[in-house]
Amino acid sequence: METNLLTSIKSPKDIRNWPVAQLEELAREIRQVIIETTAQTGGHIGASLGAVELAIALHYAYDTPHDKLIWDIGHQAYAHKLLTGRGENFTTLRQLHGLSGFLKRRESDYDVWEAGHASTSLSAAMGIASARDLRHQGYRVVAVIGDGALTAGMAWEAMNQIGQTKTNLVMVVNDNSMSIAPNVGAFSRYLTELRAAPAYTRMKQEVEQLLDSIPVFGGPLRKSAERIKDLLHRAVLPRNVFEELGFKYYGPIDGHNLAELIPVLRNAQLVEGPVVVHAITQKGHGYRPAEERPGEFHGPGPFEIHSGKFIKKTQPRSYSQVFGQTLVELAQEHPEIIAITAAMPDGTKLDLFQKAFPHRFFDVGIAEQHAATFSAGLAVGGMRPVFAVYSTFLQRAYDQVIHDICHQDLPVILGVDRAGLVGGDGATHQGVYDITFLRAIPNMEIAMGKDELELRQLLRAALDIPHPVALRYPRGAGRGVDLNGPLVPIPWGKGEWLAEGEDATIVAIGPMVYPALAARDILAHEGYRIGVVNARFIKPLDTELLRQVTHETAALITLEEHAVAGGFGSAINEWCHDQGLFLPVFNAGLPDEFIDQGSTDYYWNLYELNGEGIARRVRAWLPQEERIKKQIK
Ligand SMILES: Cc1ncc(C[n+]2csc(CCOP(=O)(O)OP(=O)(O)O)c2C)c(N)n1
Structure with a gap:
């Protein structure tokens, strides 16, 4: 499919004078790119297809990046990425050194806030809006939050503050009645009622227009007339929960209808105080398999576009x-x-x-x-x-x-x-x-x-x-070991001494035991005698086993797919120190830095956590003389 409109835009500024019909065509192109790309890379297709019109309307109605647009979680923001100059790199989505599947401040000025975990957007928006107010700046702040993310306490803690301080802030509720699975809880049920009540909105608008038509005079008279209007307002109209909390409420509106969305979002920014725009969307909108199986299409791996079938390697059970x-x-x-x-x-x-x-x-x-x-x-x-x-x-x-x-x-x-x-x-x-x-x-x-x-x-x-x-236990496929035997409990607190080795012993936790065994084999060919322990327990440590092992080995290598800082290796260090044991201990694991997307294979190699890598580390680390001494013996 041709993506002429999409490729013609460098930034959201380029679309701000387009007619709605052209924006709708742009939405179709964006959908196509999202489907074609995620079919290859996998990713959060369902949520992103559901927020295409929202992204277009928000960038259309607001002066981004001057105005601050904050996406909750960031998994639904692929259209936002495509509108903000990342079309060319879009095929690198979620790949090593490619575009992040979420938002990244270093990726774009339009990514105001980074997340991945749910329900942070409203607190972030409140913080940014407060900073704006304190610094007397004039930009607008908009947060987009899903109905799923609204089930978290954090979102309510933020609304509690926003509703009280009455700062200018727009909260767009992207309501598709789904979390990953169908959304749950009393508030979700409440949103369903609100969704089904366009009559309520119409009635409300009519009454509000009526009240607005009551003339008011200046000075003290004006104040009491306003108060009377407010009382009348409360008496005639039921208030929804957002209004009770101090927000103005616009909705429910069709979140896929640009002609409806754009004027509402424009009006929302003119209102004093916090506003809720309640947009009804559909997860997977525009791609039939994702519409029909929204749970499965929340964040799938690669799939066949025509059938919606997932392309899966046959793998052992996860x-x-x-x-x-x-x-x-x-x-x-x-x-x-x-x-x-x-x-x-x-x-x-x-x-x-x-x-x-x-x-x-x-x-x-x-x-x-x-x-x-x-x-x-x-x-x-x-x-x-x-x-x-x-x-x-x-x-x-x-x-x-x-x-x-x-x-x-x-x-x-x-x-x-x-x-x-x-x-x-x-x-x-x-x-x-x-x-x-x-x-x-x-x-x-x-x-x-x-x-x-x-x-x-x-x-x-x-x-x-x-x-x-x-x-x-880790993500993904197991090792395919036989699970058919009787379910016998492992003796609590007991590790497993898999192989003895005088030069050094690798004490590994979890599936890292297997690369430890591979390293042992590699090193055995070079004359090293390396033992391997499957620790199984991080707390309590199997100290009896550790005592035996440290009697028989000259050094320890701890191995974990976890941050070294404070991790399993640290527990072993503490134990050695407590025991007054002065044998050399090397902690293999992950460095003190955030680790971006990329395959586990890549990172095992980079951080020397596979058999070859561990063998390399052991060679470099084990004191040479020790080894030679032992070989001569
Ligand atoms: C704290 C936290 N728990 C769980 C998740 C996993 N998660 C990612 S998206 C999602 C569903 C979010 O639902 P909603 O906010 O309605 O957005 P939608 O995907 O429906 O657009 C969940 C549970 C998460 N990101 N953060």
């Missing part, structure tokens, strides 16, 4: 699948098991549990903090809650994990999914900090198996532990 299936198995015999997700039933594969035990499954919306404390409450009430959450989103619930779960030493199991590098989603989604932040909490126990079989066995074992447990 860790999430194994976790979800094992939990279903265990729940058959343990009626006290409850599964909790914060808006990720498909991603965490708790949808399997939802199907099997709908009454013991809770999707609480994008509300990780609430999910953690809700789990704690369930535990106090005698249930066995299992909250499966991506490592990166668990960051949100840190205080709740400390204060509500661990402080009361409650037996909540955290299924820490996507623990490790995540690929295309990049820096905001890497699951590489949780060991550091969980390890510091008293009562917390943390484990990670070397493969999906150990994940099953650890989950079974965790059920018997009367304390909080964080069970980590």
Whole structure:
């Protein structure tokens, strides 16, 4: 398809005098580019197709980048990228060194705010608007937030402040009634009612016009007349929740109708104080398979355009699948098991549990903090809650994990999914900090198996532990190991000494055990004697095993797909120090920097976390004389 209009524009300025029909044609071109590109690269196609007209109308109605446009999460902003000079690089979306799948301040002046996690846009907008007011500047601030993101506490904390301070700010609610899965909760239900009430809006407009037509006079008379109008207004009109909070409300309007959107957005910027524009959109709009299967098309990998079929390599079952299936198995015999997700039933594969035990499954919306404390409450009430959450989103619930779960030493199991590098989603989604932040909490126990079989066995074992447990597992396919045997729990706190080695021993956590074994083989050919330990437990460490190992080896290499700072290696360092052990320890892991999108293979190679890389590090690090001495012996 030709994209003449799109290629003709260098910046949003170029479209600001176009007629609506031309903008509609532009929308068609943008949709086509989004579909063709994501069919190759994968990505957030559904949300982005749903926000094409919103992006055009916002850049049309506002003087961006002077006016500040803030997208919540940033996954729906592909049209925004295409309108702001990134068309040529668009095929690099989500690829190594390519365009980010979210917004990036270093990518464009139009990217005012970076995110990846939900529900930050309103707080950010309030901060930017307050800075503007304090500095007596005149730009406008617009935030676009989805109905899913509006389920999070943060959004309400921001609205609470915005409604009170009455600053000039426009909040566009991009309401498609979907989070990743269908949206949940009482507020979602409320939005549905609001959506279905255009009659309310019409009536409201009519009454408002009527009230405006009442003449007012100057001075004190004017004040009391205004007050009377306000009282009348309240008496005649029901006020919706946004209005109660102090916003002016425009809506619901059709978020795919440019002729409707543009004047409303223009008017909204003329209003004093905060405004809500409630736009009704459809996830996947304009691409039939995404319209029909919005959940699957939230963030798929590559797909066939004509059929909407996903192009998938045959791979072993994913860790999430194994976790979800094992939990279903265990729940058959343990009626006290409850599964909790914060808006990720498909991603965490708790949808399997939802199907099997709908009454013991809770999707609480994008509300990780609430999910953690809700789990704690369930535990106090005698249930066995299992909250499966991506490592990166668990960051949100840190205080709740400390204060509500661990402080009361409650037996909540955290299924820490996507623990490790995540690929295309990049820096905001890497699951590489949780060991550091969980390890510091008293009562917390943390484990990670070397493969999906150990994940099953650890989950079974965790059920018997009367304390909080964080069970980590990576994103993506398992190793394809046989899962058919009986589900035997791993003895709690016990690691596995896989190979002995006098020169040094690699103590690895999680699937890093396998590259450790590969490095051992490579180095064995060169005369090095390298041992390997599958640690399994980060907290408590298997100190008995570590004591035996350190008697038999000259040095330790710790290995983790996690930040070195405060991570698994740090736990080993602390233990060595405590024991007064003076053997050399090298910590292999991830550096102290945010890691952008790119394949895990690429980063394993870059950070020397694959077999070759570890072997290189060991060669460079092991004291040469030691090695020679040992070889002579
Ligand atoms: C704190 C947090 N939890 C979970 C997610 C995963 N996530 C990404 S998009 C999304 C749905 C957002 O729904 P909505 O705001 O309605 O936007 P839509 O995708 O429907 O346009 C979720 C749950 C996230 N980004 N941040």
